[in-house]
Amino acid sequence: MLDSAVLWMNARGNTEQWGTALYSQRPGGAERVERYTTENVPFIAEWDGRPAGALVLDSGPSPQLPVPPAGEPERYVRLLVCDRRYAGLGIGAALLARAAEETRRAGVELLRVDCWAGGGGALVAYYERNGFTPTTRFRSGAWPGQVLARRV
Numbered sequence: 001m002l003d004s005a006v007l008w009m010n011a012r013g014n015t016e017q018w019g020t021a022l023y024s025q026r027p028g029g030a031e032r033v034e035r036y037t038t039e040n041v042p043f044i045a046e047w048d049g050r051p052a053g054a055l056v057l058d059s060g061p062s063p064q065l066p067v068p069p070a071g072e073p074e075r076y077v078r079l080l081v082c083d084r085r086y087a088g089l090g091i092g093a094a095l096l097a098r099a100a101e102e103t104r105r106a107g108v109e110l111l112r113v114d115c116w117a118g119g120g121g122a123l124v125a126y127y128e129r130n131g132f133t134p135t136t137r138f139r140s141g142a143w144p145g146q147v148l149a150r151r152v
Contacts, residue, residue, distance in 0.1 A: 001083050002029075002081055003024050004083065016118055040057060043095060047089065055098065056079040057099050058078045061078075065114060065145065066138050080096065110152070111152050112135075132149060135149050
């Protein structure tokens with residue numbers, strides 16, 4: 001899914017968000033996916049028995065990003081990716097709803113996510129449509145980022 005997401009973004013002219021190298025070919029890419037599935041809480045959405053999307057939930061942001069601490073317990077969406085064959089079917093929204101449910105179930109009131117803030121802000125707007133509110137903007141090198149929060 002991550003490789004196909006890079007190809008899809010690149011085909012739309014977006015080479016800034018995740019670059020042009022396939023995720024599986026990036027240094028550390030495979031190791032990161034392994035950590036996502038062993039050190040974090042992954043959720044896989046299926047459509048007709050096939051993987052259609054994935055979300056990784058953690059207790060905080062990636063230490064590699066300059067994201068300020070929440071100052072309270074939180075759950076953090078580390079990754080949200082959907083197979084483009086299932087675009088428009090609400091897979092991402094369903095995964096985000098599951099993240100909110102899991103956050104509430106853990107007795108935590110704050111769910112946060114960070115995302116790429118470039119490209120006219122379309123990804124930020126997506127999270128807003130899914131109940132998140134923009135909080136802190138940041139830069140990681142030349143990469144513009146936005147932290148969003150949702151009370152659950």
